[in-house]
Each structure stands twice: as C-alpha cells, then as structure tokens.
Amino acid sequence: MLRYISFTVDGATIRTPQGTSVLDAALDQGICIPALCHMRGVEDIGVCRLCLVEVVRNGRSRVTTSCTLEATEGMEVLAHSPLILKLRRNVAELLVAEAPNSRAIQDIAARCGVTTVRYPFHHADCVLCGRCVRICSEMWRAGALGFVGRGAERRVALPFNERPEYCKRCYSCIDVCPMTIAPCAGPMAVGEEYLCAKCASQLTMTARMPDSCVWCGLGKGFGCARQTPAARTRERARVR
Ligand code: SF4
Ligand code: SF4
Ligand code: FES
Structure with a gap:
C-alpha cells in the first residue's frame, strides 16, 4: 500500500509518497531546486552538487544533495537559505568555468544568480554528470x-x-547531454572567453524560462517561480 509522508521545504508543507527524494517532491510542487545530473526515472549519483539543501534538525543543520536525500516524515528542509544560495552560486560558477560553451549550464548559472565567473575557463567537453x-x-x-x-x-x-x-x-x-546545446554565438574560442549577456541564454537572463535549462521539467508548465513578476504576467496573458 502506498504510504505518504509530510515534510517542509522553506516552510511549505509537502505530502509525497514514501521513498520520494526531496528534490522530486519539491519539483512536483513547483518548487525549483536547480539540478543538472538528476533525471527522473534513473538512479541519482549526486555529482553536480547543484541541488544542495539544508536539513534542519534540533536547531542544527547539515548541507546535502536533495536528489539523493529521501524525504521523511517531519523533515525540515531549506532550499533557498542564504547559505544554500551562496554555495549553489559557487557550484554554478565552477560549472560555467568548467564548460562555458554549454548553454544549458549558462542558463542554470543565470538562474542561480551568477553574473560573473571568477574562475579560469577550462573548456571541458564533458562535466561528468553521468x-x-x-x-x-x-x-x-x-x-x-x-x-x-x-x-x-x-x-x-x-x-x-x-x-x-x-x-x-x-x-x-x-x-x-548538457554539452550539446551551444550558446547562440557558438562555442567560445580559447582566449576569447566572455559571456555576452545579450540574450536570454546568457548569464544575465532572468526574465523567462530558457529553452535549454535542465533545472527541472516543470518550469514552463507551472510558470517557474524564478520568473520575474513582469514575465509571469506576460506569460499568463499569453496563455489566456
Ligand atoms: S545511442 Fe547512446 S544511449 Fe543509445 S544505446 Fe547507444 S550509447 Fe546508449
Ligand atoms: S558526455 Fe559528459 S556532460 Fe554529456 S551527459 Fe555524458 S557525462 Fe554528462
Ligand atoms: S542534481 Fe543532485 S547532485 Fe546533481
């Protein structure tokens, strides 16, 4: 018999079948937690570290990946605490530095609030997301x-x-593969690493869900919570 448990993400109560990961349960409710290596229906390996969350227990918290964390009864999860946002932004920045030619990674980084990249670009062909x-x-x-x-x-x-x-x-x-979608201007040449920020796929994108974002499969359908209020209003008017 299917059993359900209840837990909270950023104070919102979520009821989900027992055995569901915190990430899947949050995404099912339209709570966007960024993810790169996660795919529904296949085993999670927790390598990209984008889906970090804080789990609070008895006044203490620990940071862990939400794709590999099973939701349990009464669990208290913080997905957008100041600490998590800071850690996640750094992870996203490192990913861009590793593979600046991936539009999917640029999009995710933009949605994590990355505007500049402090690390040297490596131009890797693969980020080992598996x-x-x-x-x-x-x-x-x-x-x-x-x-x-x-x-x-x-x-x-x-x-x-x-x-x-x-x-x-x-x-x-x-x-x-997140590496198969190139930015509009094409792959960057070595020595000419910059992110032009001229279109929605680049680092200053904040207005709408980008086509190549692999953050979750729900953004478009649910009206992603990360959309700006103006973009949300436009989207609602378009749907009506
Ligand atoms: S095309 Fe790729 S995913 Fe499909 S069977 Fe071959 S190696 Fe595997
Ligand atoms: S080739 Fe590398 S980046 Fe692409 S899906 Fe496989 S592990 Fe991920
Ligand atoms: S989605 Fe959880 S570590 Fe990559």
Whole structure:
C-alpha cells in the first residue's frame, strides 16, 4: 500500500509518497531546486552538487544533495537559505568555468544568480554528470557507455573506443547531454572567453524560462517561480 509522508521545504508543507527524494517532491510542487545530473526515472549519483539543501534538525543543520536525500516524515528542509544560495552560486560558477560553451549550464548559472565567473575557463567537453551513462544503462538497458579513469583522467567512453553492436542507436545519450546545446554565438574560442549577456541564454537572463535549462521539467508548465513578476504576467496573458 502506498504510504505518504509530510515534510517542509522553506516552510511549505509537502505530502509525497514514501521513498520520494526531496528534490522530486519539491519539483512536483513547483518548487525549483536547480539540478543538472538528476533525471527522473534513473538512479541519482549526486555529482553536480547543484541541488544542495539544508536539513534542519534540533536547531542544527547539515548541507546535502536533495536528489539523493529521501524525504521523511517531519523533515525540515531549506532550499533557498542564504547559505544554500551562496554555495549553489559557487557550484554554478565552477560549472560555467568548467564548460562555458554549454548553454544549458549558462542558463542554470543565470538562474542561480551568477553574473560573473571568477574562475579560469577550462573548456571541458564533458562535466561528468553521468546523464548519458545512466540513460544508456538504466533506460535503454544497453550499457554501451561507461566512465573510465580516475581523478583528472576520468571520462565517458565507449568500450575500446568503438560503438559496440549492442548500442541501440537511440541517441538518448546526446539528447540528455548538457554539452550539446551551444550558446547562440557558438562555442567560445580559447582566449576569447566572455559571456555576452545579450540574450536570454546568457548569464544575465532572468526574465523567462530558457529553452535549454535542465533545472527541472516543470518550469514552463507551472510558470517557474524564478520568473520575474513582469514575465509571469506576460506569460499568463499569453496563455489566456
Ligand atoms: S545511442 Fe547507444 S550509447 Fe547512446 S544511449 Fe543509445 S544505446 Fe546508449
Ligand atoms: S558526455 Fe554529456 S551527459 Fe555524458 S557525462 Fe559528459 S556532460 Fe554528462
Ligand atoms: S547532485 Fe543532485 S542534481 Fe546533481
């Protein structure tokens, strides 16, 4: 029998089936917690650290990733406390520095309040979020991709660097990769790293839900809470 539990996120009570993660339960209620490595229906590995929250207990709090945290009865979660916003902004900034050519990452960073990046740009091809690996193994049951190497050598690879016969050619690995959406001006050249901030996909974007944001699947449908009041009014008028 399905059991439900109640807990709070930023003071709002949420009732959710037992076994649900804090992140999924919050997203189901339209509470936006940024996430990059999380995908519904596949196991969470908690690597991007964007979904950090504070869990308060007996007056003390601890910071943890909400995608890997099961919601339990009476749990008190802070998803937008000053500490969390600061930590999250830093995580987002590091992600942009790692992969400035990803529009999805720029969009998420914008929504975390990042306006400038203090770290050197690395132009990585992959941020090791594991979305491709997990969708391949868990959704398509193909197991054609995997992580190899450790530390700085860690990367996603095909077995023997060749597409195996058992690859189903579904191309889901490409669809879910945050690196496959380039900013409008195209990939940045090394030595010319700047974020132009001229359009909605860039770092000063605050007005509307960007097309490439992978923060959650709900922003458009629910009228994302991170929209500016003016953008929300425009959206409501358009829907009417
Ligand atoms: S295209 Fe091949 S490697 Fe990519 S997700 Fe599908 S089965 Fe896996
Ligand atoms: S290739 Fe893309 S989806 Fe796969 S781990 Fe790297 S950034 Fe993530
Ligand atoms: S660590 Fe939770 S979504 Fe990436």
